[in-house]
Amino acid sequence: MDYALEDEFGDIIGKARRGQDLFQSQIAAAAGITTAQLARMEQYTLKPTEAQVYKLAEALNLDGTKLLDIAMEQWAPKPMQHPENANLDVITISAPVGGWPVNAYLLICKATDDAAIIDTAAHPERILEQLDVHKVNPTAILLTHAHSDHADGLPQLQSATGCRTYIHKNEPKPQSATQLRELVQADVVAVGELMVTVVDTPGHTPGGCSFLTQTAAFVGDAIFAGSVGGPNISYQAEIDSVRENLLSLPDEVRLFPGHGPATTVGEEKRHNPFF
Ligand SMILES: [Fe+2]
Numbered sequence: 001m002d003y004a005l006e007d008e009f010g011d012i013i014g015k016a017r018r019g020q021d022l023f024q025s026q027i028a029a030a031a032g033i034t035t036a037q038l039a040r041m042e043q044y045t046l047k048p049t050e051a052q053v054y055k056l057a058e059a060l061n062l063d064g065t066k067l068l069d070i071a072m073e074q075w076a077p078k079p080m081q082h083p084e085n086a087n088l089d090v091i092t093i094s095a096p097v098g099g100w101p102v103n104a105y106l107l108i109c110k111a112t113d114d115a116a117i118i119d120t121a122a123h124p125e126r127i128l129e130q131l132d133v134h135k136v137n138p139t140a141i142l143l144t145h146a147h148s149d150h151a152d153g154l155p156q157l158q159s160a161t162g163c164r165t166y167i168h169k170n171e172p173k174p175q176s177a178t179q180l181r182e183l184v185q186a187d188v189v190a191v192g193e194l195m196v197t198v199v200d201t202p203g204h205t206p207g208g209c210s211f212l213t214q215t216a217a218f219v220g221d222a223i224f225a226g227s228v229g230g231p232n233i234s235y236q237a238e239i240d241s242v243r244e245n246l247l248s249l250p251d252e253v254r255l256f257p258g259h260g261p262a263t264t265v266g267e268e269k270r271h272n273p274f275f
Helices: 009-019 024-031 035-042 050-059 064-071 124-133 154-161 235-245 265-271
Strands: 088-097 100-109 114-118 137-142 165-168 180-183 188-191 194-200 209-213 216-220 254-257
Touching: 009 024, 009 035, 009 064, 009 235, 024 035, 024 050, 050 064, 064 265, 088 124, 088 254, 100 124, 100 194, 100 216, 100 254, 114 124, 114 188, 124 154, 137 154, 137 188, 194 235
Parallel strands: 114 137, 137 165, 165 180, 216 254
Antiparallel strands: 088 100, 100 114, 188 194, 194 209, 209 216
């Protein structure tokens, strides 16, 4: 495989189990394995058999066939071709936070060279460097959610760019942030000639949201290629909002997550075991 998914089999079954408030003992019994075996699978030290994958999927309300593809490392989203006629560019800025890579993005309007900064990846200096490299004019900072790996360094970015920061009304506000504008579902932020629409995707956090423009959506930790973000607030809200507000979009819409590779609506409908 060209690149790794954010979540392995063990992460997926752990998130599904904890999200549904189930004990390891319950799921192990339903799947015909011991609790110790399940614990090892969740910690990636025991590989499941094909039959075990199907039983675990059934016990966890996941799609067995899709889960098996990921367990056997038989799927990753195809690297995306940038549409040639697109009037927008997306720059991915990946930076390690606590040993794990996190993605921030620049969304660039090609007609005006205006750009939105989407999340901080806790590395404001890398964002500022990329604004220089691409010679674009930042006009807004959009936060998918307030977790520190996505929002740290905000004051530095704000003072260097003079941009307002947009964040969902229901999201806890990052400390020391000023110039915040609150958003709700269907609000529109203009970035040059691009219209960016707010899409509610709560569940990982109370006011997690995604930003959609044309055929690109920036989804934070709502959905990853082949998985979802940790359902810290509500598993059901996370699954329902992603299904209703993101996976209802056309198959070719590209999804740019806060962690792991970019994917598309079509790829996730075909391969994400949570849906
Ligand atoms: Fe997060």
